[in-house]
Amino acid sequence: MYRAYKFRLYPTPEQQIALAKSFGCCRWFWNYSLNLCQETYKATGKGLARGAIQGLLPSLKKEYPWLTDAYSQCLQYVALNLSTAYKNFFDKRAGLPKFKSKHGRQSITYPQKVKLEGDYLKLPGKVGSIYCQQDREVVGQFITTTISQNTDGKYYVSIIVDDGKATPEPITKGKAVGIDLGLTHFCITSDGSKFDKPRHTEGHAKNLKKKQQSLARKQKGSNKRAKAKRLVARVHSKISLVREDFLHKLSRKIVNENQVIVVENLAVKNMVKNHNLAKAISDCGWGQFCTMLKYKAEWSGKTYIEVDRFFASSKTCSVCLHKVDSLPLDIRSWICTHCQTHHDRDINAAINIRNEALRILALGTSATANGGNVSQPGKASVLLDAVPDEVGNPIRLAVG
Numbered sequence: 001m002y003r004a005y006k007f008r009l010y011p012t013p014e015q016q017i018a019l020a021k022s023f024g025c026c027r028w029f030w031n032y033s034l035n036l037c038q039e040t041y042k043a044t045g046k047g048l049a050r051g052a053i054q055g056l057l058p059s060l061k062k063e064y065p066w067l068t069d070a071y072s073q074c075l076q077y078v079a080l081n082l083s084t085a086y087k088n089f090f091d092k093r094a095g096l097p098k099f100k101s102k103h104g105r106q107s108i109t110y111p112q113k114v115k116l117e118g119d120y121l122k123l124p125g126k127v128g129s130i131y132c133q134q135d136r137e138v139v140g141q142f143i144t145t146t147i148s149q150n151t152d153g154k155y156y157v158s159i160i161v162d163d164g165k166a167t168p169e170p171i172t173k174g175k176a177v178g179i180d181l182g183l184t185h186f187c188i189t190s191d192g193s194k195f196d197k198p199r200h201t202e203g204h205a206k207n208l209k210k211k212q213q214s215l216a217r218k219q220k221g222s223n224k225r226a227k228a229k230r231l232v233a234r235v236h237s238k239i240s241l242v243r244e245d246f247l248h249k250l251s252r253k254i255v256n257e258n259q260v261i262v263v264e265n266l267a268v269k270n271m272v273k274n275h276n277l278a279k280a281i282s283d284c285g286w287g288q289f290c291t292m293l294k295y296k297a298e299w300s301g302k303t304y305i306e307v308d309r310f311f312a313s314s315k316t317c318s319v320c321l322h323k324v325d326s327l328p329l330d331i332r333s334w335i336c337t338h339c340q341t342h343h344d345r346d347i348n349a350a351i352n353i354r355n356e357a358l359r360i361l362a363l364g365t366s367a368t369a370n371g372g373n374v375s376q377p378g379k380a381s382v383l384l385d386a387v388p389d390e391v392g393n394p395i396r397l398a399v400g
């Protein structure tokens with residue numbers, strides 16, 4: 001079973017330079033290959049295979065000798081990442097891969113030959129051993145190691161290990177819970193619990209606004225501007241730390257208390273047409289929340305199910321399945337004209353989501369009573385999903 005660990009790194013000034021060079025080389029190679037992929041796509045309608053991208057490296061290294069500043073396996077991993085990004089795009093799981101900017105988060109991935117030696121993370125190549133603040137023991141075989149630098153300047157390492165244990169067979173019996181994403185609350189469960197949105201943005205919004213205004217007043221290219229930029233980035237990091245903490249605690253609570261966890265698949269990517277809703281979803285970290293529910297459920301041998309939102313979860317009475325014609329968003333509770341049940345709009349929807357998954361589990365098929373689809377994401381996807389991309393809280397990341 002794969003597990004992810006995330007720790008803070010403290011490179012020396014020399015190591016920071018070596019890392020900056022590696023980040024730069026990998027970013028350049030990504031952008032170079034991406035451009036080539038785009039040209040190829042325009043000409044042939046196809047992408048470039050991983051082998052073809054990797055095959056560019058020897059001649060590029062001759063042409064651009066500085067490219068050897070990066071560890072060669074890190075460059076090869078860029079080719080793997082890019083071909084995976086294209087595969088996800090062709091399979092309609094993601095948008096087109098984007099060019100990487102030197103102003104964003106930087107990262108490199110080592111596929112092997114990384115070790116932890118005492119308080120140090122030993123990397124192959126020129127970087128060497130970096131002081132690494134570990135608050136837990138890493139158990140298992142290293143799969144990939146990603147070094148990143150956030151826009152606030154802090155360095156982190158994300159280590160994916162295989163702990164050698166088999167993934168427990170998921171239980172499909174026991175307490176099931178349906179979870180609905182709310183507009184007034186973060187989420188609503190079929191038990192009738194409503195969880196408030198994390199109030200991180202309110203608390204930090206003022207501070208962020210002040211720092212952003214201060215940044216706007218600074219002259220372009222000045223040292224003061226660079227400093228103000230770091231301060232803005234620091235507030236952003238703080239906000240995502242608080243949000244992540246909230247999501248970890250809530251997902252842990254839900255997984256502990258239930259055997260079957262059902263969420264609706266919002267197909268967030270298809271919903272961007274409604275910009276307000278899409279923004280609300282990405283702001284509250286709904287996708288990240290589902291990822292956490294999924295891997296925590298898998299780790300504890302529980303079942304995580306996504307129900308496609310084809311069926312009208314809000315408009316169907318969860319008691320008699322009578323469907324009302326319309327239910328405007330501002331109506332928070334209603335009475336079923338057929339069975340006279342008084343419904344809370346959101347709790348009713350959550351119950352429908354749970355029931356839909358239970359019907360599917362009982363039928364043992366992916367065809368559903370309401371014509372929806374269900375996906376029980378495969379175990380193979382855990383590796384990618386477990387990679388903590390955001391600013392992590394190292395204490396809670398592996399515990400969950």
Ligand SMILES: [Zn+2]
Nearest residue numbers: 317320336339
């Ligand atoms: Zn009814």
